[in-house]
Amino acid sequence: xxxxxxxxxxxxxxxxxxxxxxxxxxxxxxxxxxxxxxxxxxxxxxxxxxxxxxxxxxxxxxxxxxxxxxxxxxxxxxxxxxxxxxxxxxxxxxxxxxxxxxxxxxxxxxxxxxxxxxxxxxxxxxxxxxxxxxxxxxxxxxxxxxxxxxxxxxxxxxxxxxxxxxxxxxxxxxxxxxxxxxxxxxxxxxxxxxxxxxxxxxxxxxxxxxxxxxxxxxxxxxxxxxxx
Numbered sequence: 269x270x271x272x273x274x275x276x277x278x279x280x281x282x283x284x285x286x287x288x289x290x291x292x293x294x295x296x297x298x299x300x301x302x303x304x305x306x307x308x309x310x311x312x313x314x315x316x317x318x319x320x321x322x323x324x325x326x327x328x329x330x331x332x333x334x335x336x337x338x339x340x341x342x343x344x345x346x347x348x349x350x351x352x353x354x355x356x357x358x359x360x361x362x363x364x365x366x367x368x369x370x371x372x373x374x375x376x377x378x379x380x381x382x383x384x385x386x387x388x389x390x391x392x393x394x395x396x397x398x399x400x401x402x403x404x405x406x407x408x409x410x411x412x413x414x415x416x417x418x419x420x421x422x423x424x425x426x427x428x429x430x431x432x433x434x435x436x437x438x439x440x441x442x443x444x445x446x447x448x449x450x451x452x453x454x455x456x457x458x459x460x461x462x463x464x465x466x467x468x469x470x471x472x473x474x475x476x477x478x479x480x481x482x483x484x485x486x487x488x489x490x491x492x493x494x495x496x
Contacts, residue, residue, distance in 0.1 A: 271476040271493040275360050276414040276441055278490065279450065279483035285320055287361035288336065288368070292318055295372045314344040316371055322357070327424045329452035330440055332356035336364070340371070350428045351458035358441070358451030362477055366470035370463050380460025384418055387437060390465040391416060394472035409472065413489060414441040416468055427456035437464045439471065443486035450483055 272278050280287075289307075292299065297309040297318070307320040322335040336355045341348060355364060384405055391407040392398055399406035399417070406417035416439040425436060434457035441450040455464050476493040 269478050269480050270482065271495050272479055272482065272490045273474060273476050273493060274409065274411070274490070275362060275473055275475070275477050276409060276471050277411075277443055277450065277483070277486040278360050278477050278479055279358050279481070279486065280361050281479045281481055284335065284357050284359065284361050284364070285322075288318070288320075288364055291365045291368050295368070297372075311372060315342070316340050317349075318368070327422070329354060329356050329422075329454055330449040332358070332449055332452055338368070338371070348428055349426065351456045352426050353453070353455045353459055354425065355453045356449075356451050358449075358483065359453055360451075360471065360477065362473070363467050363470040367463060367467040370466035374460070374463065380462055382461040382465065384461050386461045386465045387416065387418075387468050390469040391472050394469065394474065396472050411489060413443050413486070414471070415439065416471075421454055421456065425454050425456050427458050429458050439468070441486070443483075443489055447485060450485055 292309040296312050299307060299309045302308050305323040309318040318336065318338045320335065321337050322333060325333040325335065327334055333356065334354045335357045338353045339349045339351065341350050388398055388404060388407045396407045396409050399408070402417065408415045416437065418435045419438045421436045421438070436457045436459065437455040439453040443450055482490055
């Protein structure tokens with residue numbers, strides 16, 4: 269096992285489903301398989317859900333199949349989902365863990381109070397570089413391999429707000445320019461900025477992470493940290 273940095277290029281160690289399952293079980297979320305060969309987790313208050321959709325993924329993000337869909341609704345009796353967040357495999361499971369812990373702790377998961385700049389502020393606090401043209405809504409890591417920005421989203425990114433001019437957060441890692449992405453994440457327009465900021469802060473954290481398997485596309489850009 270190696271301890272490596274940066275986290276945003278460390279991959280998921282091929283255990284994303286197991287690690288996220290452990291997180292959700294630890295938070296008290298219930299799980300059961302669905303008729304679509306997916307695994308569905310629901311929070312105790314039934315306002316939050318997480319579904320492992322890789323087996324029947326309806327679309328791709330950056331050419332990678334969507335693997336995990338996280339959603340929230342305002343009322344347990346309502347079938348209407350307020351927002352969704354989608355992740356491919358390869359996302360560092362530490363960042364997803366912190367996103368889910370923040371979501372579970374949020375009193376009202378369908379609303380937010382922070383401005384979009386909170387997301388970029390969380391990144392710049394960890395040394396990421398704000399985009400010159402969009403300093404409040406886009407940032408990249410110092411190695412220019414991973415990016416987080418507020419963008420127009422694909423049609424299949426579902427949200428309760430149906431206005432066409434809304435934007436949502438996108439995040440992705442491209443260790444080698446022009447090569448396939450390592451991972452992608454999309455947040456629909458109504459995802460609270462403070463939750464995206466929790467994901468971003470964890471993604472940019474300089475704290476080394478443990479990995480048995482290093483992603484081939486990013487292996488040359490990772491630093492192995494020897495711990496005492």
